[in-house]
Amino acid sequence: MALVASFQKKLSSRLTVVADFSISLESPSVMVLFGPSGAGKTTILRCLGGLERPDLSPNPFPKGKGSSPLSLGEGLGERSYHGKILYGDEIWFDSEQQIWLPPQKRRIGYLFQEYALFPHLTVEQNIAYGLSHLSSREQRGRIAEMVELLKLYSLRGQRPGELSGGERQRVALARALAPKPRLLLLDEPLSALDAPTREQLRGELRRLLLDFQIPTIVVTHDRLEALSLGDQMAVLIAGRIRQVGSVPEVFSRPADVAVAEAVGMENVLPARVLTSEHEIMTLDVGGRELTAVGSLSGSGVFACIRAEDVILYKEAPVSISARNHLRGRITGLHSEGPLVRVTLDCGFPLTALVTRQAQEELGLSEGGQVVAVIKAAAIHLIAR
């Protein structure tokens, strides 16, 4: 049993969103659809929910000269387009058979970005909204269950206008979950909240999603949300899914430069391969030599280094296991809460993240000299 999504939706002459992934339904997990805003994440979610129809043909409206056929080719293939959405063996959408199941028949739970609670109904009536096919006794049971689960006791009789952002989110979740959906679709579930509430609800939402045991897809552009909510993650950039994998994997080993930038990899350095032996590669980055682990073919690569993996020393350390020592000049210091982001010029720009204490102990200041140390294993290589 799997949810298979393979379709495209042309939004404009410049943006065609291509979805091509599948999610196992056997062991319900949370899949994060991650990417910068405008990448087409919500469009994919809406197509899955039946709120929007994917294209029936690879070229739904005559294309101007501007868009190249190549951009389609890397997705599903211009000629062999067969759009489909399958839930197990149930067909939700099929471009060849011209099947499109309306949202009412998909039995999904959809959480809108601004929650879209019915303003004229009380919390309880909102939760009961999708339950009209049940007997009134069953309805009462289901409402009680949801009220219990999401701790809405005191809010039952209130209207959405009287609720705080966090409360609205809980009510919207309760409403989506009450009919026991087969698939939960969450569109930026936390973005409508203020920062403190968001912090607090992030962990809570993860626990709830684990409890429900419903396959879930979460759309977000927020790295922290992706990290804290997801098991699996698909990165969508400019309408294309660039990488699918477990959340830690995508964050530490981005498949390409665009993904690296999207997941906030601070240092993405173009490098030239000097030697490559026994999975140890020597690279030339801006005239400096770096040793990294990997065995990519080709003469050019990108070296990705997380800022927190860069260690700073006042003097070059003697006898240390880390392979890469780079002398550099500090070009900038930016404090980020308890941490300080240090930008260096080592012949190429390099960003390091250190604590405020470390900054004081080392006496880091702009223009000062330091040695940056990076373990070979902390450098992730991407083919160029």
Added chain:
Amino acid sequence: MDWVALELSVRLALATTLILLVIGVPLAYWLSFSRWRLKFLVEAVVALPLVLPPTVLGFYVLIAIGPQSPLGQFYQALTSRMLPFSFQGLLVASVLYSLPFTVQPLVSAFSSVDRRLIEASWALGVSHIKTFFRVILPLSLPGVITAIVLSFAHTLGEFGVVLMVGGNIEGITRTAAISIYDHVQALNYEAAGQTALFLVGVSFVVLAVTYGVQRRVWAVWPW
């Protein structure tokens, strides 16, 4: 004061409003949500009575319901009566004349319902028609009230169309507006003034109550 004419006017306005609600709600729903390319043509037709002289509209209605027309013949066969110069004939004309005053507030109310609420309802498994009654209509209540009030008040005050289609038959087609005209023609200014003042009063009260209830500026405005 011409109570017979006033009673007739109110009766005509109530009946017209009722019929317009039955016709106007589905029409407004369609106009709000249809994606048909030529929808604007229908919109233009619905809005025509706003700009046409009442005599033009009345003239065509008179032709359309006359004994020569299919509609007139059908009605005659059915009831062995004629539509022109009858209350029923007036009703047909009033419905057409006040149509935009019902449809436009409804369309603007239906269209301003947050699209996501409608989609949320669909995602919860609720059909289009039930979504209309459970989400769109309750949230459009101010618009519905506006439509009712405007249709009623507009029908109450119509003159040209009534004169063209209904003529001036006491108790049957002589509405308040016509009665005023009659009295003025007969130089009976006192009677005309009383009825006129009464109409002003009724219209003012109806509009004032609507504004008061809705607490929204421009609530009673057709677009």
